[in-house]
């Protein structure tokens with residue numbers, strides 16, 4: 001299959017996913033379950049990454065500024081900009097594309113392999129709707145919160161290292177954080193995140209759902225790798241496009 | 249109600265697997281599809297339930313042409329189908345109880361209590377009481393098969409498909425599963441289709457048998473006529489092992 005055939009089948013899958021569910025109650029139950037397995041279970045890694053990245057950014061910025069003309073609070077300003085604009089949305093989503101993506105691909109791929117998807121279809125259940133829609137909705141719902149948490153923790157991490165290591169005083173750091181702050185930057189970041197979330201849920205679902213069952217576990221493993229590569233590329237591309245149109 | 253297949257053809261990327269198969273699966277009977285590994289038994293079954301689209305021919309459920317139906321019409325038929333897959337195909341994130349309850353949750357308007365009653369009834373029927381809260385990974389292969397049967401009969405199906413219900417099971421457990429399928433068929437007058445290449449099953453429950461060979465419906469009959477037929481192919485299939493060959497020598 002070439003790229004265009006994949007895209008065509010992907011779009012058809014999305015169409016199928018957004019059909020009216022058999023039972024709203026079942027969708028709700030699956031939605032809650034997915035929020036847990038996609039979102040809540042990723043919180044600790046996101047927290048850790050954000051704290052450390054914020055801290056490193058403060059050190060990096062401080063060590064690269066040795067001109068007296070540049071004020072101290074620039075450290076806070078630069079950290080805020082990098083965290084909010086790129087790290088907490090794009091980087092965190094790239095990392096979660098790996099973690100969440102391989103999870104989703106292997107879960108759905110295994111269901112294909114063990115005929116669980118066939119079992120759903122024979123019962124009369126729209127398997128794409130049943131399996132993929134809750135993942136899409138849960139991702140769209142939970143990812144903005146994850147990104148907001150990452151922003152907050154990143155700035156806290158930076159503040160902690162900055163003050164503890166004597167790089168900057170708390171007042172100056174906070175002043176930097178507030179310097180020329182535009183709430184729009186958060187809107188921009190969350191807007192991007194919605195797109196990322198959509199593809200982090202759907203691309204791995206696609207590769208898992210259409211795994212070749214005669215290839216066995218090997219093929220399921222490959223579908224995980226493919227989906228991580230594909231969703232990372234899509235995230236980078238979308239990031240470029242959205243940034244171009246929203247910030248330029 | 250019967251299932252009739254008319255001149256079904258199905259191939260994959262050029263190679264024809266089924267080359268025109270016609271047969272009537274009768275209600276209240278255990279209808280068997282037998283044949284060598286790779287002869288297309290699973291493909292035929294998947295064509296009948298619509299997991300594969302047929303290239304040519306028709307599948308008719310109780311007088312209605314399934315092949316010509318659209319998605320929502322097919323769904324009406326599918327809620328009357330129970331299927332047991334070769335590998336059980338239980339949902340492994342669900343407990344035994346949730347697995348059996350799943351079709352009820354999806355397609356019935358029962359209350360929680362009614363569903364639980366039905367689940368327990370089905371589990372009792374396959375002799376799996378008090379296993380409700382175990383997960384598929386915590387029970388044996390034979391038990392998984394029985395849970396899958398319980399799930400397949402939860403919605404009182406008119407049609408039951410079993411793809412190799414006793415592959416990978418010991419002879420004694422196999423017979424138990426065979427008899428269970430046979431009894432359910434009689435009790436609820438189900439049109440049951442069992443795929444097998446196990447001669448024990450054939451002799452135990454073979455009421456209406458079709459033998460697939462080289463993409464054709466090579467021979468039809470039942471467990472009595474299969475041992476007396478002089479069809480060469482069938483003879484080779486039935487008396488494949490040296491033990492059976494010796495037995496045949498003794499018989500004749």
Ligand SMILES: Nc1ncnc2c1ncn2[C@@H]1O[C@H](COP(=O)(O)OP(=O)(O)OP(=O)(O)O)[C@@H](O)[C@H]1O
Nearest residue numbers: 260261265283284285286287288289290291292445
């Ligand atoms: N999706 C598919 N794509 C291509 N070829 C297939 C597909 N499914 C089955 N086949 C081929 O069709 C043939 C029949 O397969 P099938 O699974 O029906 O055999 P079977 O009679 O069920 O065998 P077994 O007893 O081992 O289960 C095989 O040669 C198989 O390679």
Ligand SMILES: [Mg+2]
Nearest residue numbers: 289290334411
């Ligand atoms: Mg088979």
